Amino acid sequence: MxxxxxxxxxxxxxxxxxxxxxxxxxxxxxxxxxxxxxxxxxxxxxxxxxxxxxxxxxxxxxxxxxxxxxxxxxxGKNIDLSFRWSMGWFIFSEVMFFAAFFGALFYARAIAMPWLGDLNNKILWPDFAAVWPNTGPAGVVENFQTMGPWPIPTINTALLLMSGVTLTWAHHALLAGKRSQLIQGLSLTILLGAIFMGFQVYEYMHAYSDLNLKLSSGIYGSTFFLLTGFHGFHVTMGAIMLAVVLIRVLKGHFTPEHHFAFEGAAWYWHFVDVVWLFLYIVVYWL
Missing domain, CATH: 1.10.287.70 (Helix Hairpins)
Structure with a gap:
């Protein structure tokens, strides 16, 4: 708006x-x-x-x-209401999207792994070890090391948390009519998102070259790269949305009363932040 x-x-x-x-x-x-x-x-x-x-x-x-x-x-007001409902349902669909991948990870770790490792399956898979991360099937998956929470994932967590703060600062500046602070807050948020993606690329290079961790590294590699990769894609899309909002701010768009384009992008960015917190705990720590 x-x-x-x-x-x-x-x-x-x-x-x-x-x-x-x-x-x-x-x-x-x-x-x-x-x-x-x-x-x-x-x-x-x-x-x-x-x-x-x-x-x-x-x-x-x-x-x-x-x-x-x-x-x-x-x-008008009816369109504004439609946009809000649409953005809300869109974010809900994204919640379900990530829930499917988190659900796959939960199923592999909490259900499939104990089932494959119980005594009933020892005859079929005598060498199977019900441990996480799992390196099976033997002879197919190359040896690899897991990605720990230090230092890059923790740094990225701090970056996204700071970006949420700077975006909230920008929102308050918009409501108060302080356009210079609005521009600064948006610019910092986009910059933090770009730095996050830079570290993510470096982490992938480290995973491939130093840890031998690949998409083909069993169920661990698949879930790791699917979750972090799709999250990185969403961060990129959120940064593009915020960049468009910043360009509009520089052109004099938005008022304290009418600025749903800003709000919609902010909702999306905060959603991406929350997803990363779950991802950071489940993928890197547990």
Missing amino acids: SANRANAPYYFVPGPSRHPITASFGLLMTGAGAAGWVNGQPWAPYLCGFGLLWFLFVLKSWFGDAISESEGGMY
Whole structure:
């Protein structure tokens, strides 16, 4: 929502849009390329990169249309309420998304592992050890070391917690009409997110080169890279959203009364923070 939002008595319904299908096509190419990349296909990195660029281009166009509609005074209170409900349900769907992966990790550790290691299965798998992380199946998974909480995961936890503080500071500055503090808070939040991703990339390089920890390293490697990788993707998307909000702030958009675009991005960022706290405890500590 922008500073020019009109209290329109009608409910604005935009015309047919190509953005959902074109964005889905970009994500399809990105996902297919990533799957092929993991399986060693030579064409896959190019498809993944092209799909990602396609998706980002669609996002730019989609954001531009929504901003133009907002600045044109087409959004009223009913639209504002719809945006809030939509963002809430979207974040709920993301909660379920991560719950599926946390559930897979819980099932592997608390149910499958004890079951495979009990006396009834000793005849079938006499050499199986019901310990976590599990290195089986023998002869298939190479030896690897696990990723501990020190120092990078703990540093990243501090970075995300600080980013939540700076974003809250920016929100209070927006409500108080202090635009300079708003810009500073948003800029610091984006910077902290970028540093977080830099450490995440370094952690992956350390895992591959020093620990021999890969996506193919059994159930531990699969769950580790799926959880941390998808979280990193969400951090990247959240940083993009905040960057768009920052650009709009620099252009004079938003008022203390009308600023849902900021709030929606802030909700998403705080959700990403909370997911990381669960991930930090479950994946790195337990």
